[in-house]
Amino acid sequence: MLFVFSSVQSVSQFNSVQFSSVQFSSVQFSSVQSSPVQLSGCNLLERSCEALSSVLSSIRMLDLSNNNLQDSGVKLLSVGLKSPHCTLEALRLSGCLITEEGCTSLTSALSSNPSHLRELDLSYNHPGDSGMKLLLAGLKDPTDGSITAAGLCLFSPSDSCKLTIDANTVHTNLQLSDNNSQVTYVEEFQSYPDHPDRFDICPQLLCRNGLTGCCYWEVEWRGNVRISVSYRRTKRKGESPDCAFGWNDQSWSLWCSHYIPLCVWHNNIKTSISSTSLSSSDSNRVAVYVDCPAGTLSFYRVSSDTLIHLHTFNTTFTETLYPGFTVWSGSSVTLCRFECKECPPVRETL
Numbered sequence: 001m002l003f004v005f006s007s008v009q010s011v012s013q014f015n016s017v018q019f020s021s022v023q024f025s026s027v028q029f030s031s032v033q034s035s036p037v038q039l040s041g042c043n044l045l046e047r048s049c050e051a052l053s054s055v056l057s058s059i060r061m062l063d064l065s066n067n068n069l070q071d072s073g074v075k076l077l078s079v080g081l082k083s084p085h086c087t088l089e090a091l092r093l094s095g096c097l098i099t100e101e102g103c104t105s106l107t108s109a110l111s112s113n114p115s116h117l118r119e120l121d122l123s124y125n126h127p128g129d130s131g132m133k134l135l136l137a138g139l140k141d142p143t144d145g146s147i148t149a150a151g152l153c154l155f156s157p158s159d160s161c162k163l164t165i166d167a168n169t170v171h172t173n174l175q176l177s178d179n180n181s182q183v184t185y186v187e188e189f190q191s192y193p194d195h196p197d198r199f200d201i202c203p204q205l206l207c208r209n210g211l212t213g214c215c216y217w218e219v220e221w222r223g224n225v226r227i228s229v230s231y232r233r234t235k236r237k238g239e240s241p242d243c244a245f246g247w248n249d250q251s252w253s254l255w256c257s258h259y260i261p262l263c264v265w266h267n268n269i270k271t272s273i274s275s276t277s278l279s280s281s282d283s284n285r286v287a288v289y290v291d292c293p294a295g296t297l298s299f300y301r302v303s304s305d306t307l308i309h310l311h312t313f314n315t316t317f318t319e320t321l322y323p324g325f326t327v328w329s330g331s332s333v334t335l336c337r338f339e340c341k342e343c344p345p346v347r348e349t350l
Contacts, residue, residue, distance in 0.1 A: 036061040039092060040092070046073030053080030056088050065094035065121070071102035079095075081109035081117075090119035098122060103131035110135070123140025124167065126294050128314060136309065138309070159289070161215040163323055163335050164208045168195040169236070170205040174327055184332040185223075199236050202243045204326045211321040216289045218302055221256050227286055228253040228324040229297060241268065245326050252313050253326070254299040256286060264299070264311045273310055285336065286310075288300075292317050 013174065037059050052062070052074055058190045066338040069077075074093065080086055096102075097112040100124075110117065112250065120135075165180050175186045185203055209215075211229065219227060230251035235243045246253030246265025253265045267283065285302035295316045300307035 021340060025303065034061060036090075038063050039067065040065040042067060044069065046070055046076065047071040049076040050079075053179075055076050056080040057085040059088055061090040062088060063090075063092040063093075064096060067096055069093070069096040069098070071097075071099055071105070073106040074098055074102035078105040080108040081106070082112040084113060084143045086113055087116050089116055090121075092119070093125065094121050095124035098125040098127065100128050100131035100134070103127045103134050107134045117142070126291075126296075130294070132312065133308070159214045159216040160208060160216045161211070162337075163217055165211055165335075166197070166206050166208045166322075167192070167199045169199060171199045171201075171203045173203050174205060178334070181335045181337070182332060183327050183334075185327045185329050187329075191261065196308040197236060201237070201239050202245075202326060203328060204243075204245060204324060206232070206234075207323040209323060209324040211323070212288055212292050214291045214293075216287065218285060218336040219322065219325075219333070220285045220286045220334045220336060222284060223329050224257040224259060224328040225333050226255050226326035227299070227333070228326065229288070229290060229321045229328065230324045231319040232322055234324075240290065245324055250319075251324070252297050252315075254286065254288075255286070262310070262314070266313060271311065288323070290321060292321060 015055060040063045040208050044064065046069050047066075049064075049069060052064075056062070057080075064077075067073075074096070081088065081091075103122075106120070106312075110120075122135075140155060148196070165176065165183070167176065167180070170176065170183070170190075172184055172189045172192055173187070174183070175184045175190055177184065183205065197206075221227065226245050228245035228251050230245055234248065234250045237243070241247040245251040246255070247265040247268045248315050251266070255265060264271045264273065283303045287300040287307055289298045289300070290296070295314060297313040298316075299310045299312075301310055302308075327333055
């Protein structure tokens with residue numbers, strides 16, 4: 001038996017009828033244990049989760065994306081996830097209006113029964129930094145402190161963004177190469193034309209991409225750089241600290257360096273991150289994910305196709321955001337080309 005609803009009437013029946021474990025027993029699902037149960041976008045409500053919770057021992061993959069389940073529905077579903085008989089390997093809850101409260105329920109369930117789940121999709125929800133930390137903590141193996149095999153997806157592959165550098169903003173000590181995908185600090189001034197948008201003191205640039213929704217991108221860095229997002233109105237001229245990304249209230253930055261500890265900056269306030277997060281032996285590839293409507297900006301280290309969470313800013317974005325970079329002497333930034341076909345798993349800062 002595979003739940004694929006083809007009419008509003010069938011969905012209505014599923015929401016309204018009080019199903020019991022007898023009606024939805026493991027016997028009914030035994031023939032499709034290896035097949036996905038697709039309930040995405042079926043207008044399910046939170047009470048539907050109670051019926052599904054009782055049959056999780058017979059399902060390997062359950063897709064409940066784009067349903068109005070909310071935290072209360074996740075709480076009901078978590079009862080089944082806690083069961084030692086649950087063998088669910090993939091749970092997709094993308095776009096289900098889940099907040100920190102729902103993450104608390106999931107964390108409790110995963111802590112009780114962490115051995116089977118390999119994929120947890122929470123993209124297009126609003127767990128917040130605290131909710132994400134709860135989940136990541138719940139995925140830890142208490143025996144050795146490592147992360148379990150479960151992959152936590154907090155965003156969608158469709159969010160991947162191809163950045164384009166705005167040549168009119170590039171400082172004259174920054175050289176563009178490789179089809180304008182690489183930025184390197186050079187001592188020789190580049191013959192860029194005068195432009196009011198060009199940074200004249202800070203070795204910085206902005207991208208053309210105006211961000212208003214959910215966006216994900218990756219960059220590789222060398223030396224001493226800042227990876228940032230900024231409002232367009234950030235000052236371009238003069239030596240004022242207001243021109244530097246992270247030193248004003250219009251920009252947010254991750255400072256990556258081989259010479260100083262990893263940190264983030266906003267409004268001239270520095271927040272340190274564990275110095276072991278980006279040691280010299282680690283990957284110099286960083287991922288950025290911004291959810292403009294939710295007001296979250298997250299930075300990750302990319303290591304072996306896994307994302308290590310570094311820091312999340314929680315705020316309210318009042319203007320369109322633009323990716324930007326600061327590249328100091330002896331340093332470079334490269335925009336990564338990649339095709340994101342599936343959500344990369346997210347891990348906690350180690």
